[in-house]
Amino acid sequence: MKNKPDFLAVNDVSFEITDGRVMAFLGPNGAGKTTTVKMLLGLITPSAGTIAIAGQPATPRSLRSVGAVLEGSRNIYWRLSPTENFEYWGGIRGVSRRTAIDRGVGYLDRFHMADKARQPVRELSRGMQQIVAICCALIHQPQLLLLDEPTLGLDLMAADRIEAIIRQLAREQHLGVLLTTHDMAVAQALSDDVLMIEHGQIVFRGETQTALRDFSAETYQLHFSAPLTAQAQTDLAALGTVALTAPDAAQLTLAQQDCLPMALKILATLPIDTITKQQVDLGTLFKQIIQSHQKAGADHADRD
Numbered sequence: 001m002k003n004k005p006d007f008l009a010v011n012d013v014s015f016e017i018t019d020g021r022v023m024a025f026l027g028p029n030g031a032g033k034t035t036t037v038k039m040l041l042g043l044i045t046p047s048a049g050t051i052a053i054a055g056q057p058a059t060p061r062s063l064r065s066v067g068a069v070l071e072g073s074r075n076i077y078w079r080l081s082p083t084e085n086f087e088y089w090g091g092i093r094g095v096s097r098r099t100a101i102d103r104g105v106g107y108l109d110r111f112h113m114a115d116k117a118r119q120p121v122r123e124l125s126r127g128m129q130q131i132v133a134i135c136c137a138l139i140h141q142p143q144l145l146l147l148d149e150p151t152l153g154l155d156l157m158a159a160d161r162i163e164a165i166i167r168q169l170a171r172e173q174h175l176g177v178l179l180t181t182h183d184m185a186v187a188q189a190l191s192d193d194v195l196m197i198e199h200g201q202i203v204f205r206g207e208t209q210t211a212l213r214d215f216s217a218e219t220y221q222l223h224f225s226a227p228l229t230a231q232a233q234t235d236l237a238a239l240g241t242v243a244l245t246a247p248d249a250a251q252l253t254l255a256q257q258d259c260l261p262m263a264l265k266i267l268a269t270l271p272i273d274t275i276t277k278q279q280v281d282l283g284t285l286f287k288q289i290i291q292s293h294q295k296a297g298a299d300h301a302d303r304d
Helices: 032-038 084-092 097-110 126-138 156-172 184-189 208-216 230-237 257-267 282-302
Strands: 022-026 066-067 142-148 176-180 192-198 203-207 219-224 240-246 249-254 274-279
Touching: 022 032, 022 156, 022 184, 032 097, 032 142, 032 176, 084 097, 084 126, 097 126, 126 142, 126 156, 126 203, 156 176, 156 184, 176 274, 184 208, 184 249, 184 282, 192 208, 192 282, 203 208, 203 282, 208 282, 230 240, 230 249, 249 257
Parallel strands: 022 176, 022 192, 066 142, 142 176
Antiparallel strands: 192 203, 219 249, 219 274, 240 249
16 A cells, blocks of 8 residues: 655745735635744744745744734733733833833824723724734834734724735835735735745745736636537637636636637637726736636646
């Protein structure tokens, strides 16, 4: 009986987070995002490769320059007030009591929450609790901030406030931010760069706005006068990715721009009504990249 090969949760994932920029780290559930974040925090030791913080190998000392707010974790003590949390977390990070409180209240003031500094955290709204957690993660003025679903479950006003302040802090404090989220609108609004991972491997990287602009040039919304047949879908899918938006409508993303003449040749044989170049958002880009990678993997498995 053959032994099963070792499972690789993360396989040759290499990237750099630049000071003053926000990187969106995206992938489906089980893609390897959480494992990567845990390695960055020193909670998991990688079996191979290295991690450097501010140019230095990751050690307990260098990890002091990392801040984190993890979704699903109790990042602050709810029985304490924000001020008491600042004092506690600052002390753990080697920050004096006075400095920790002053910094924390200063951050609260930026979020228009200075009046909540002495109120028990458990009495605050979920959005306010998340803001306090972010403030605590910034107390020691880290060089790298890891944010996992920072706006999950928050109302639009609270989410917008968090997004705006994070962008400002990244620029002003030369703070590198790694953002993991399933909310593509948040990722698009916050990120300067995007990194996509699937099955433990990087499948896409680039500047967010450049990627959206380039991808839009290859995406088209198609409307037909009759439902699209399965054969037509197959023919078009050979040139890229096809997603039905209605029985008589589809979104076509070409694998390459030079596929356009062949696509037009196929469309000329179909009951096409309109072709519209589509301005894609990050959610559309994400779905197309992941679907394309999964399709390539399935084709490779069939050949094997």
